[in-house]
Amino acid sequence: GAVVSQHPSWVICKSGTSVKIECRSLDFQATTMFWYRQFPKQSLMLMATSNEGSKATYEQGVEKDKFLINHASLTLSTLTVTSAHPEDSSFYICSASATGQGGYGYTFGSGTRLTVV
Amino acid sequence: QQQVKQSPQSLIVQKGGISIINCAYENTAFDYFPWYQQFPGKGPALLIAIRPDVSEKKEGRFTISFNKSAKQFSLHIMDSQPGDSATYFCAARGAQKLVFGQGTRLTINP
Numbered sequence: 001g002a003v004v005s006q007h008p009s010w011v012i013c014k015s016g017t018s019v020k021i022e023c024r025s026l027d028f029q030a031t032t033m034f035w036y037r038q039f040p041k042q043s044l045m046l047m048a049t050s051n052e053g054s055k056a057t058y059e060q061g062v063e064k065d066k067f068l069i070n071h072a073s074l075t076l077s078t079l080t081v082t083s084a085h086p087e088d089s090s091f092y093i094c095s096a097s098a099t100g101q102g103g104y105g106y107t108f109g110s111g112t113r114l115t116v117v
Numbered sequence: 118q119q120q121v122k123q124s125p126q127s128l129i130v131q132k133g134g135i136s137i138i139n140c141a142y143e144n145t146a147f148d149y150f151p152w153y154q155q156f157p158g159k160g161p162a163l164l165i166a167i168r169p170d171v172s173e174k175k176e177g178r179f180t181i182s183f184n185k186s187a188k189q190f191s192l193h194i195m196d197s198q199p200g201d202s203a204t205y206f207c208a209a210r211g212a213q214k215l216v217f218g219q220g221t222r223l224t225i226n227p
Contacts, residue, residue: 006160032213043206043217044161093160095215106151106215108160 002028004096006109021079021112023094029074030096038091084116121209123218131226136194138221140207149210152192154203197225
């Protein structure tokens with residue numbers, strides 16, 4: 001089945017630094033990737049949608065200059081949290097979709113726990 | 118209109134029992150309704166999904182019931198096992214994006 005690899009699984013960084021999270025589709029070409037944020041005991045909140053080779057589309061209220069998304073290839077998308085602050089600490093999850101998956105398949109990565117100290 | 122409302126927030130079921138989680142939506146343009154299972158510290162994993170032209174879909178112990186006129190759908194877990202203890206999310210797809218319900222924390226007591 002479709003596999004999405006997300007790295008790192010956890011990261012601790014100092015306030016003011018930047019952190020990059022990678023999301024790779026291992027056995028299919030992801031035409032669209034999604035980035036979510038999940039706070040403890042809460043649901044997944046969509047941050048942005050990115051299509052390969054295009055600029056990401058951010059959801060309302062998400063700072064695009066703070067959460068930089070790059071989808072340079074059909075198998076890789078990255079999320080960079082710039083100038084991270086403690087309030088950015090959260091669980092970040094990517095998801096990849098390919099039109100070949102019947103147009104409906106969404107495969108999720110295993111998530112990245114970000115802690116900003 | 119983009120919301121998906123999920124209930125209950127938490128559920129405790131005895132081993133071997135039936136777990137039932139319900140979701141309701143407003144947007145009739147939603148065209149795909151998946152259920153995800155999430156364990157702590159992990160990403161969601163697809164359990165089962167249904168399209169609105171089908172009223173029921175069964176895969177093993179998991180069944181989705183879909184009521185298009187009521188704009189409601191539910192997940193039934195038969196013969197619930199302790200390993201089913203997890204958080205479950207319903208979702209609905211609209212404009213290529215998934216909208217998630219609030220989640221149900223399911224505990225199966227042995």
